[in-house]
Structures are given as structure tokens and as C-alpha cells.
Amino acid sequence: MxxxxxxxxxxxxxxxxSIFVASIVGALVGPKPAVGEEGTLVPGRGEVVGLLVWAQSAPGNVSVEVKGAAGVYYAKLRGDPLSYLSNATSFGVRVGEVEARRDVRGGVFLASAKLKVDLFTLNFALKRLNKTTGDTLSMSLRLGESLVVVVLPAQPGEPLTYRLSFHSRIAERLPPIDAGLEGVALAAVGAALLWRSKIKTRGAPQPSRRVESRCPWRLGASRSSWR
Amino acid sequence: MARGRLSRALQLAWLDSSDTLRPPGFDVMLLIVSAVGGALAAVQPLSDPVGAANAVLDPVGVFAVSLYLAMRVSSGVALLASTGLLQLYLAYPLSRLEVAGALLASRVLVPVATLAGAPLLVAALVVPGAVSGGLGLYVAQYLAYVVYLSFFGVTFALIAVASKSPGTSSAGSLAFFMLYSGLYVILSIAAVSLGSATLRRLAEAMLFYRVTGDMLSGLSVEWWQPLLVPGLLAVSLAAYLAYMWRRFEPP
Structure with a gap:
């Protein structure tokens, strides 16, 4: 027994x-508090640019900077921003090229997209969005919230440069070295306990699967306690 | 008198748990769920206790623990019956219900509580910031996992005592788990294709820990959703105890 x-x-x-293994894995591919990307998009005629940030796994602060735009509009949503943009009834646009990625290390989904949209729909849709005053937009996103930014180009075919960054408020975690040492210490205590119990039971009858071995008074309980 | 009976039932549970928790099977499973759970906690950007518990247990833990229960609970109880050990347990000065309860404690509760608790403990030590702000929520979500997995454990035990054959009971238990998981997927897909909110909520309710996770995160759920799995557990438990009390006969 x-x-x-x-x-x-x-x-x-x-x-x-387990703690030791987790600390090694965490040190190698643990989350980082800040993620970002920057790039250039060249919208064609009848196209606008969409920038998407989704705080999919962690809340945080998002910052979007766009250069060369005639207007920058935004909306804060709950859930997947790509499905919002793809849903014609809610926004009325057709998503063209999307370069989306979910940065696992930051727990955030960043995407840029070219959106095909006709002028009538666009005017209708933009009324439902907020307009920024400058070319930089900063705000706080709670867990699961997303930011949709629609950028109107000054001229079709003129490149738009953008920069997205997200500083997540992920939970504080133990530094990998501390976690590793904690794991080693715990494992050492466990090994010592195991070794001690092996010494104590050396010479004692080994557990058996035979029926008689299951009689409780053979396993240390007093016979009288079972009467 | 009652204390003496309880003590004897606990003694039987402890005696039987040496089989359930015997190395190396239990140690290997514990190492896998703990190490994988800890690694999942270490690589994900966790920010709240409920999300942390789900991140650690939802993808791998539930499946691994269910498999373990199918092997050790279902096959183990059937082996007890087929080798005559269960008859010996029933010959102890305990009622059939007490023996059945002791078996549930040693074969279901102890392994479920340990295997679900260990990865959460590892995650709490690796990412203390995600847990310290809401320890109560973390423990509540852990209990939700224990209830959900106990439902499978009790059902597997019922299959085992009814079939009395280790092979049949482990295959039957795995089939039940796959059927339940498959039903969840079918209901989810049907809910999307038919646009039915009722089917969607039914599918959500089948995964008890997701419903409790939503509740603990402040999201609204239907009143009956958190009752589905505990209700199924109660039915399964009543059927197991009734079978052990009135119908069970040694093979």
C-alpha cells in the first residue's frame, strides 16, 4: 500500500x-508586454485601408499612427474585428487583401487590410464611426475588445504608412530563474520524502494484487477496529 | 458508531487508492498534465484567474484526465469485480452504499482532484499575478472542472460495475466520452447552421467549466445552463449507487 x-x-x-519545465518554456517563448508592426499599403481606386487590433488574450493600450491619410476613422468593438468588417450588414464593405496575424507572444491580433467599398456605402458607414483629429490614435482595450481603424487615402495609389503597437497588461509572472529554482527546491523536497519513505518501508511486505493483501488488518489497521 | 463506519469507509478508500494512484501510470499522467499545463500558462499572456484556469486545463487537461479515468476507474473497477476483490470489499463490515461511496472517493474524486489541481498549482506558482487578484475565482473554476470530470468518472464507474469486464468497460467509457464530445460538436455546428440560440446554449451548457467561466467573468448565461452537468452528475450518481445497492451481483 x-x-x-x-x-x-x-x-x-x-x-x-513541472515547474522547472514550465519555467524553461516560459523563458524561451514567454509572452512579451509589447508587440507592434509597421508597414505601407497602396490603396487602389475605390479602396480604403483597414487596420485591426484585437486584444484577444490580454488587455492593454493600443496606439495607431497613420501618415498620408485624408481621414482616420475608428470604432471600438467586442470580439473579432475581421468578422465585423466582413459582415456587410454591419459595415457594408468587402474585405480585400488581409494580412492578419495573431502575435502569440503578446496575445494580440494585429491586421492590416485593403477594403473595397463604394462611395455611397462608405459615406453611410463612416457616419457610424468616430473621426480622429490627428494622425495618431491611442486608447485602452479591455480583454476581448478590438479596434477597427478605417483610413481614407488622400489620393488613390498614394502609399499610406502606418504603425500599430500594443502594450499589454499581462499578469505579473515569476522570473524564469526564480520559477526554475522554486521547481528544483520542490523536486528536492519530494525526492527526499520519497527516499525517506522507501527506507522506512524497506523489508516491509510489498503491495500485492492478491485478494488476501486487501484484508485491512494485514495492512496496518487493527483487527478490532473492523469488528 | 457512525464515526466508526466513516473511519472504516475512509480506510477502505485509502486502501483502494493505492491501486488508483499506483506508479508509474499515475505519476506519468500527473507529470504530463502538470508540465503541459505549466508550459501553457508560461507561454500565454494570462491576465485573469478564470482565463488562467481555462488556459491551463481546457485544451489538454480535460482530455487527459478523462482518458486516465477511463483506464483506471472504469477498467480498474471492472477488474476489482472480475478478480473477486470487489466481493471482498463488500464482505467488509460496511453497507453496500458505503463501499460504493468509498470506491467513488478513491477511484474518481481523489484522481480528479489531484490531476486537475496539480496543473493549476503549477500555473499559480509560475504566473502568480494572474491568480493572486482572484484566488476565489480560481478555486471556483477548479471546482467546476472537478464537477465536470467527476460526471465522467461516475458514469465510467457505472459502466464498469454494469459490464464487469475490464475491456468492455474501458471501451464503453471511451465511447461515452467520444459520444459526449461529438454531441457537443454536432450541436454547436447545428446551432450555427440553423441559427438556433437554444441549440447554441445547450452546446455551451454541455461544457460546464465554460458556463461557470462565463458566469465568473460576469457574462450572462441562461438559468438552466449551469444546472445541466450537475444534473447529469446527480442522475449518474443515483444510478451508480442504486445499481451497487440493489442490482450488483458478483460475476
Whole structure:
């Protein structure tokens, strides 16, 4: 039968090893608080540019800077911004090229898109969006919220340069070295407990799957307590 | 008198747990769920306790623990019955219900509580910031996982005592788990294709920990959604206890 010390030792050993493994993985590919991208888009005739930021896994502050735009409009939404832009009933545009990526290390989805849109629909849609005064937009996003930015080009065919950045408020985590040491310490305590229980049970009858071994008075309980 | 019976039932549960928790199977499974759960916590940008618990257990933990239960609970209980050990347990000075309860504690509750708790403990130590702000929420979400996995454990135990064959019971338990998971996927797809909010909510309610996660995060849920899996657990538990009490016969 398993002794309590031996079981505790095994569990602590496993937990310690797990923490050590997690700290190594965290050090290699752990999340970073800031992600961003910048690029250039050349919208054609009848096209506008869409920039999307989705705080998919962590809340944070987003900053968008656009140069060469005639107007920058935005809306704060809940959920996937790409589905919002693709949904004709809510916005009335057709998404063209999308370069979207979800930065796992920052837990945020950043995307740029060219949106095909006719003038009538655009005028209708823009009334439902907010307009920025300058070429930079900064705001705070809660977990799951997203920001849709629609950029009107000054001239068709003229390049628009943009810069997206997101500083996430991810939870504080133990530095990998501290977590690793914690894991090693826990594993050492577990190994010591396991070793101690092995020494104590050396020479004692080993657990058996035979029926007689399940009689409780053979396993340390007093016979009288079972009467 | 009642204390003595409880003590004897606990003694039986402890005795039987040496089989459920025996190395190396239990240790390997514990290492896998803990290390994978810890690694998932370390690579994801966690920011809240409920999200942290889901990130650690939802993708791998539930599947791994269910598989373990299918092997050790279902097959193990059927092995007890087929080798005559269960008859020996029933010969102890305990009622059939107490023996059935002790078996549930050792075969379902202890492994579920340990295997679901260990990765959460690892995550809490690796990412303390995600947990410290809402320890109560973290523990509540852990309990939701325990309830959800216990539903499978109790159902597997029922399959085991009814079939009394290790092979049949483990295959039957796995089939039940796959059927339940498949039903969730079918309902989700049907809800989207038919545009039915009721089907969508039914599918959501089948994953108890997602419903509790929504509730703990302040999202609205239908009143019946958090009751579905506990209700199924109660039915399964009643069927298992009734079978052990009135119908179970040694093979």
C-alpha cells in the first residue's frame, strides 16, 4: 500500500519537475508586454485601408499612427474585428487583401487590410464611426475588445504608412530563474520524502494484487477496529 | 458508531487508492498534465484567474484526465469485480452504499482532484499575478472542472460495475466520452447552421467549466445552463449507487 509520505513525495517531485519545465518554456517563448508592426499599403481606386487590433488574450493600450491619410476613422468593438468588417450588414464593405496575424507572444491580433467599398456605402458607414483629429490614435482595450481603424487615402495609389503597437497588461509572472529554482527546491523536497519513505518501508511486505493483501488488518489497521 | 463506519469507509478508500494512484501510470499522467499545463500558462499572456484556469486545463487537461479515468476507474473497477476483490470489499463490515461511496472517493474524486489541481498549482506558482487578484475565482473554476470530470468518472464507474469486464468497460467509457464530445460538436455546428440560440446554449451548457467561466467573468448565461452537468452528475450518481445497492451481483 502507498504510504502518505511516499505519495506526497511523488506528487511534490512531479510538481517540481513541472515547474522547472514550465519555467524553461516560459523563458524561451514567454509572452512579451509589447508587440507592434509597421508597414505601407497602396490603396487602389475605390479602396480604403483597414487596420485591426484585437486584444484577444490580454488587455492593454493600443496606439495607431497613420501618415498620408485624408481621414482616420475608428470604432471600438467586442470580439473579432475581421468578422465585423466582413459582415456587410454591419459595415457594408468587402474585405480585400488581409494580412492578419495573431502575435502569440503578446496575445494580440494585429491586421492590416485593403477594403473595397463604394462611395455611397462608405459615406453611410463612416457616419457610424468616430473621426480622429490627428494622425495618431491611442486608447485602452479591455480583454476581448478590438479596434477597427478605417483610413481614407488622400489620393488613390498614394502609399499610406502606418504603425500599430500594443502594450499589454499581462499578469505579473515569476522570473524564469526564480520559477526554475522554486521547481528544483520542490523536486528536492519530494525526492527526499520519497527516499525517506522507501527506507522506512524497506523489508516491509510489498503491495500485492492478491485478494488476501486487501484484508485491512494485514495492512496496518487493527483487527478490532473492523469488528 | 457512525464515526466508526466513516473511519472504516475512509480506510477502505485509502486502501483502494493505492491501486488508483499506483506508479508509474499515475505519476506519468500527473507529470504530463502538470508540465503541459505549466508550459501553457508560461507561454500565454494570462491576465485573469478564470482565463488562467481555462488556459491551463481546457485544451489538454480535460482530455487527459478523462482518458486516465477511463483506464483506471472504469477498467480498474471492472477488474476489482472480475478478480473477486470487489466481493471482498463488500464482505467488509460496511453497507453496500458505503463501499460504493468509498470506491467513488478513491477511484474518481481523489484522481480528479489531484490531476486537475496539480496543473493549476503549477500555473499559480509560475504566473502568480494572474491568480493572486482572484484566488476565489480560481478555486471556483477548479471546482467546476472537478464537477465536470467527476460526471465522467461516475458514469465510467457505472459502466464498469454494469459490464464487469475490464475491456468492455474501458471501451464503453471511451465511447461515452467520444459520444459526449461529438454531441457537443454536432450541436454547436447545428446551432450555427440553423441559427438556433437554444441549440447554441445547450452546446455551451454541455461544457460546464465554460458556463461557470462565463458566469465568473460576469457574462450572462441562461438559468438552466449551469444546472445541466450537475444534473447529469446527480442522475449518474443515483444510478451508480442504486445499481451497487440493489442490482450488483458478483460475476
Amino acid at each position: 502507498t504510504s502518505a509520505g511516499g505519495l506526497a513525495g511523488r506528487i511534490l517531485l512531479v510538481l517540481g519537475v
